[in-house]
Amino acid sequence: MTAGIYAARQKLNTLLITKAFGGQIARKAVAIENYPGFEEISGTELIKKFEKHLRKQKVDIERDEVTKLKKIGNHFFVQTKSKNRFQSKTVIIASGADPRPLEVPGEKKFIGRGVSYCVQCDGPLFANKTVAVIGGGNAGFEAVIFLSNWAKKIYILEYGERVKADAENQERVKKTGRVKIITNAALKKIQGKQFISSVIYQDRKTKKEITLPLEGVFVEIGSQPSTSFAKDLVDFNERDEIIVEFETCETKTPGLFAAGDVNVGSFKQIVTAAGEGAKAALAAYDYLEKLK
Ligand SMILES: Cc1cc2nc3c(=O)[nH]c(=O)nc-3n(C[C@H](O)[C@H](O)[C@H](O)COP(=O)(O)OP(=O)(O)OC[C@H]3O[C@@H](n4cnc5c(N)ncnc54)[C@H](O)[C@@H]3O)c2cc1C
Numbered sequence: 001m002t003a004g005i006y007a008a009r010q011k012l013n014t015l016l017i018t019k020a021f022g023g024q025i026a027r028k029a030v031a032i033e034n035y036p037g038f039e040e041i042s043g044t045e046l047i048k049k050f051e052k053h054l055r056k057q058k059v060d061i062e063r064d065e066v067t068k069l070k071k072i073g074n075h076f077f078v079q080t081k082s083k084n085r086f087q088s089k090t091v092i093i094a095s096g097a098d099p100r101p102l103e104v105p106g107e108k109k110f111i112g113r114g115v116s117y118c119v120q121c122d123g124p125l126f127a128n129k130t131v132a133v134i135g136g137g138n139a140g141f142e143a144v145i146f147l148s149n150w151a152k153k154i155y156i157l158e159y160g161e162r163v164k165a166d167a168e169n170q171e172r173v174k175k176t177g178r179v180k181i182i183t184n185a186a187l188k189k190i191q192g193k194q195f196i197s198s199v200i201y202q203d204r205k206t207k208k209e210i211t212l213p214l215e216g217v218f219v220e221i222g223s224q225p226s227t228s229f230a231k232d233l234v235d236f237n238e239r240d241e242i243i244v245e246f247e248t249c250e251t252k253t254p255g256l257f258a259a260g261d262v263n264v265g266s267f268k269q270i271v272t273a274a275g276e277g278a279k280a281a282l283a284a285y286d287y288l289e290k291l292k
């Protein structure tokens with residue numbers, strides 16, 4: 001959205017294609033407290049403000065999913081899921097990241113029947129139920145803080161020896177009084193009939209397999225970049241993030257930029273993603289000027 005705003009303000013003929021507005025901010029379960037200008041704001045409110053700002057600019061907006069990106073000569077060709085085709089002289093990829101799946105038996109079968117990747121969307125469905133949050137980082141702990149408004153009991157299953165959430169989140173989770181943290185836990189299986197009835201994890205120290213009866217599993221083990229449509233035009237690092245020039249966010253393909261969580265930048269935050277969106281749009285403008 002920031003790239004769209006900046007590109008339009010440079011008077012570039014701009015098309016923004018997106019599956020949805022908000023991206024990962026829509027999954028944010030507790031208030032955002034680190035975006036300058038807003039001491040505390042919900043994800044939904046911040047998205048609305050971004051979208052309102054974007055829609056004030058001269059930007060065409062297509063609600064669609066990009067499935068293929070090609071470059072022939074100096075032109076990019078974009079293809080979408082609904083079979084639309086677009087042509088442009090420059091492209092900014094800002095497709096962020098999707099939640100990383102667990103890849104254990106039962107995960108796919110129970111999506112929508114107990115397995116969720118969005119506590120903000122599905123948390124209220126688990127009133128008075130027992131659930132597990134997989135992942136003991138900040139996202140996992142924030143999910144627990146949100147879920148504690150509904151769930152009766154919450155397990156945090158952390159693969160490592162200790163949880164990685166910051167002290168403040170740990171303190172807030174402790175205060176809820178109904179959370180059990182299990183470390184060294186390797187999730188092995190999600191099971192049930194129509195809905196989840198339990199999970200099996202292995203205690204990585206004792207190697208024992210333990211069954212936990214519960215009704216919901218929230219997956220919070222990080223994310224994976226959404227890049228499949230661009231794989232022929234960019235290089236990736238070992239985490240499948242797009243390699244870019246720091247100064248311009250340009251990829252190895254001239255005229256193709258990648259901004260935000262989708263690129264190799266270490267700090268995945270709203271403010272850094274927005275900053276890179278601005279940087280990429282201004283660099284795209286310079287690129288087009290040089291083409292003239
Ligand atoms: C649970 C959680 C809590 C967080 N809390 C904070 C916080 O408190 N403060 C903070 O600064 N950051 C936080 N973050 C990180 C922050 O949300 C991200 O850094 C930021 O959203 C990255 O923005 P982005 O635009 O690069 O990507 P995204 O937010 O991932 O947005 C990508 C967009 O691209 C669209 N898209 C993807 N693929 C395609 C395609 N093929 N075709 C068309 N459109 C596509 C998506 O629908 C989405 O709209 C949090 C993240 C999570 C998951």
